[in-house]
Amino acid sequence: MHKINIDEVPEESINRVYMRGVSIKYLIVEEFGAPNFEMRYFELQKGGKTSIDQHNYEHEVFVLRGKGKMVVKDKEFLLRPNDAILIESNESHQFYQIGEDPFGFICIVPNGVSRSKYKVPLNYKKEG
């Protein structure tokens, strides 16, 4: 068992300049025992946006806070809290923050697909 709160994620596992106005926190990763998929938290500050991404694995996204816009292929979708989104393999996608408040969502991906810059802090401990 591994349990962590977003607010407890240590500074080492925040990539603060992932993209313009975007931070990422790694919540559940393979190194904690996750055998199949990983959970990350993204937050976009005012004016923040992600790059246009396209890859051969899916995203499962759940919106926690704020408002956003998502462009998938050539279509736009407004996003709000409690939206659950499946972005399928090879669908191009990009996220934008909208309004005044930070736009935050969790994003789950298959293990091993997008961690090139991340190192798990050595002081991480499991509970349970």
Next chain:
Amino acid sequence: MHKINIDEVPEESINRVYMRGVSIKYLIVEEFGAPNFEMRYFELQKGGKTSIDQHNYEHEVFVLRGKGKMVVKDKEFLLRPNDAILIESNESHQFYQIGEDPFGFICIVPNGVSRSKYKVPLNYKKEG
């Protein structure tokens, strides 16, 4: 792409009497195109608890609202919003609602492991 808000999940995909005081909504499932893992939303009303479960696949849980208690093997853990939890394969686990408000969390599992009573509504449509 598939997008749905928790509040839009049609009645057909709510299992209202899954366990005592527990409802489940299927947010992202294999039939919508998810190739690897599925996302469900659980809500426990006042006094609600799940059964003691133990199985050969993991859960990844993210707490959205309310307060809860989780028993993993023989240890108790209090849960609050923004907690991310990995329950590993073969770890026994049980969830309880605590306090006055509903306790809600999303739970992600590998495809095909726990859907025996669920049928996807025929009127589900993809966006995008």
